[in-house]
Amino acid sequence: MKTTLFILLLVSSLAISANEQAESQCNADNLANACIPKLASGFNFLKSYKVDGLAKEKVEYSYVFTKGTQYMINVCSNGSSADGIVVTIFDKERNKVATSKINGQFITAIAYPCNATGIYYIQYTFDEPSAHCGGSALGFKR
Amino acid sequence: MLLITTLNFNHINHYLQSQSRDNLSVLLLTGGWLEAMQITCQTAATNPGNKELQEKIGEQKIILEQILLLFSVYQNDTNMVGLAADLEQLKAAFDKININYTYKESTMEVVDGVAIIKDNSTTTIDITPQNVEEIKNITNSIRTKIIS
Numbered sequence: 001m002k003t004t005l006f007i008l009l010l011v012s013s014l015a016i017s018a019n020e021q022a023e024s025q026c027n028a029d030n031l032a033n034a035c036i037p038k039l040a041s042g043f044n045f046l047k048s049y050k051v052d053g054l055a056k057e058k059v060e061y062s063y064v065f066t067k068g069t070q071y072m073i074n075v076c077s078n079g080s081s082a083d084g085i086v087v088t089i090f091d092k093e094r095n096k097v098a099t100s101k102i103n104g105q106f107i108t109a110i111a112y113p114c115n116a117t118g119i120y121y122i123q124y125t126f127d128e129p130s131a132h133c134g135g136s137a138l139g140f141k142r
Numbered sequence: 143m144l145l146i147t148t149l150n151f152n153h154i155n156h157y158l159q160s161q162s163r164d165n166l167s168v169l170l171l172t173g174g175w176l177e178a179m180q181i182t183c184q185t186a187a188t189n190p191g192n193k194e195l196q197e198k199i200g201e202q203k204i205i206l207e208q209i210l211l212l213f214s215v216y217q218n219d220t221n222m223v224g225l226a227a228d229l230e231q232l233k234a235a236f237d238k239i240n241i242n243y244t245y246k247e248s249t250m251e252v253v254d255g256v257a258i259i260k261d262n263s264t265t266t267i268d269i270t271p272q273n274v275e276e277i278k279n280i281t282n283s284i285r286t287k288i289i290s
Contacts, residue, residue: 098250115265
């Protein structure tokens with residue numbers, strides 16, 4: 001009985017340790033940098049974002065978008081798809097203006113021609129199954 | 143060029159933050175913004191009929207609000223307080239400008255794997271040449287104070 005309990009404890013510890021190790025392995029910096037050259041042709045790089053959602057349900061940044069400028073936001077994961085990462089843009093009043101999940105389909109890039117200058121919130125959420133780890137890049141063209 | 147500039151600023155910002163000198167990042171950012179404002183205001187003054195340029199200046203009201211938000215973190219920093227007061231004076235001039243926002247739900251379609259958004263919201267910016275003149279004068283005076 002004692003042996004069984006010891007093995008169970010040992011396995012649990014190993015499992016927790018492995019899980020912690022996996023959690024600390026989100027290299028969002030690298031994924032964010034890898035996203036920069038994936039911006040569509042004609043778009044100038046503005047900013048890259050780390051999407052490290054291992055410890056939180058959502059990751060959010062803000063940016064001032066200006067009228068007459070077209071923005072592109074892309075999402076990168078360890079694979080070629082968006083891996084369940086959804087990027088949604090909200091205006092200053094928290095109205096949804098754009099999302100990368102359309103009809104249940106995960107899109108890896110959003111092109112947003114801004115018509116109203118103001119602060120916008122770029123929010124990343126995770127649809128299961130997802131590694132909750134990725135990167136993103138924001139570009140613009142006029 | 144923009145990529146190099148942005149990445150450089152990010153590196154500088156990370157370094158200054160790690161050295162607990164993040165106030166310098168804010169000053170760097172503010173200095174760049176003031177310089178750009180000065181150039182834009184001078185250009186607008188020589189092209190008084192250019193409405194787009196005037197609106198571009200008016201839009202900076204939003205940026206200035208964000209800069210002042212950053213300055214509010216350094217209320218106990220004597221090096222920052224003076225500039226914050228000058229920026230408050232600039233804010234008073236910007237407060238005369240109205241930015242009217244109307245939200246209308248956007249529409250989307252997927253083209254070649256990219257979600258193309260049609261933004262139906264609008265903003266209008268109420269700004270006069272007199273507003274531009276006042277902003278230009280205050281910007282110039284802040285800039286002169288910094289460089290002298």
